[in-house]
Amino acid sequence: MRKLASGHEVEEVSKEWLDNISKYHGPFYVPGMVRIKPDGYLYPAAAPIYLDKLYNFKFKPDDVLVVSFLKAGTTWTQEIIWTMLFNPNLDNPKADLPLLLRSPEFNIDMFMHGVSVEETPFQKMKEVFLQLCPGRKIEDGMFTQICEMIPGPRLLKSHFPLCLMNPDLLDTTKVVYVARNPKDLMVSLYFFMRKLKNYDFKGTFEELVHQFMDGDLIFSPYWPHLRDAWQRINHPNLHWIFYEDLKADTMKELRRLDHFLNTGLTSSQLLNVANHTSFSAMKSRGEPIADNVYNNKEDNETVFFRKGQVGDWKNHFSPELSEEVDRWVAKEAAAAGITFPSRSSTSTSSSPSPNADPPST
Ligand code: PPS
Numbered sequence: 487m488r489k490l491a492s493g494h495e496v497e498e499v500s501k502e503w504l505d506n507i508s509k510y511h512g513p514f515y516v517p518g519m520v521r522i523k524p525d526g527y528l529y530p531a532a533a534p535i536y537l538d539k540l541y542n543f544k545f546k547p548d549d550v551l552v553v554s555f556l557k558a559g560t561t562w563t564q565e566i567i568w569t570m571l572f573n574p575n576l577d578n579p580k581a582d583l584p585l586l587l588r589s590p591e592f593n594i595d596m597f598m599h600g601v602s603v604e605e606t607p608f609q610k611m612k613e614v615f616l617q618l619c620p621g622r623k624i625e626d627g628m629f630t631q632i633c634e635m636i637p638g639p640r641l642l643k644s645h646f647p648l649c650l651m652n653p654d655l656l657d658t659t660k661v662v663y664v665a666r667n668p669k670d671l672m673v674s675l676y677f678f679m680r681k682l683k684n685y686d687f688k689g690t691f692e693e694l695v696h697q698f699m700d701g702d703l704i705f706s707p708y709w710p711h712l713r714d715a716w717q718r719i720n721h722p723n724l725h726w727i728f729y730e731d732l733k734a735d736t737m738k739e740l741r742r743l744d745h746f747l748n749t750g751l752t753s754s755q756l757l758n759v760a761n762h763t764s765f766s767a768m769k770s771r772g773e774p775i776a777d778n779v780y781n782n783k784e785d786n787e788t789v790f791f792r793k794g795q796v797g798d799w800k801n802h803f804s805p806e807l808s809e810e811v812d813r814w815v816a817k818e819a820a821a822a823g824i825t826f827p828s829r830s831s832t833s834t835s836s837s838p839s840p841n842a843d844p845p846s847t
Contacts, residue, residue: 491541495523496534512686525710532599539630540592545659548639554664555711557674559729563664564589565763574755585774591643595627607779647711656723663715666729669799672698681780681789713822730796730827736760765794
């Protein structure tokens with residue numbers, strides 16, 4: 487069995503499993519998938535190449551790496567941190583550049599493997615790549631090399647879990663881990679996977695929930711991802727954010743981040759950050775990926791910035807499904823030793839958080 491540089495084993499999924507899961511998805515799973523053992527993280531077949539590059543990636547002390555499971559509030563957190571680091575007075579013209587250029591990510595290369603960049607939604611990144619990485623080859627991983635070559639301090643993103651990165655990561659670099667209650671996260675994932683052409687999820691919400699719990703969705707399983715970070719929560723270079731806390735008291739979370747990042751921002755700068763990164767402000771600036779990656783996009787629809795709320799799961803779970811997932815959450819969270827904030831309202835009895843945008847200046 488093939489081993490990663492991290493020592494994890496790579497296992498190809500069976501043809502039977504792939505045939506079955508492919509019924510639910512568009513072209514996405516077709517080129518093959520692998521599981522990274524022992525937790526069984528599910529990625530496209532090319533992932534090991536890029537996981538080894540990530541393992542050997544040279545992080546620097548002034549980097550900030552945002553790590554999260556899908557749909558946990560990663561983009562929001564990236565935009566907050568970028569604004570804190572580079573735009574606290576809201577006067578940096580680079581703020582208009584796509585987030586992907588300002589805060590590149592490690593997990594896209596495995597999807598582009600063997601495909602010409604012109605056939606991907608990232609063709610515009612080719613110019614950036616050629617400028618930043620002269621003499622390098624796109625086939626060696628466009629995004630990983632952009633991550634390497636963008637000028638510092640670098641703000642980078644990974645949906646890969648901490649256990650697949652070099653063990654010295656936290657001793658070198660600041661990491662911000664973002665977590666979100668799994669019920670809202672599943673809803674967010676469902677709408678995203680239905681709309682995104684490459685995922686093109688054709689199943690019901692209930693089917694997605696079961697695939698999520700079974701670890702049969704890309705980037706799954708969910709709990710080991712959180713557990714890996716939670717186990718390191720006392721490390722001074724790890725900063726944990728719950729989406730629900732960020733939503734409920736944005737200013738408090740910004741002050742915590744300011745302290746962690748040593749940005750030393752004033753109250754008025756922190757308010758700038760909150761306003762610039764509110765849900766409505768980010769939504770008004772449009773899709774962070776590209777318009778053409780979605781199915782049936784309606785005029786004026788911003789697919790990525792869907793609702794940005796805590797407790798939307800109540801609109802999508804039947805009582806039976808909700809109870810089933812609550813039992814799963816209680817068991818798995820206890821096993822991982824993770825306590826979600828009470829306001830994350832995963833259980834049917836609690837009330838939703840306020841979801842208010844921060845006050846404007
Ligand atoms: S991804 O594609 O996995 O990186 O997605 P990610 O950025 O982690 O999560 C997307 C969800 O975050 C919501 N979002 C926000 N919520 C509140 N405020 C702000 N500013 C914000 N920006 C993004 C986004 O709407 C997705 O959640 P849902 O529930 O689908 O709306």
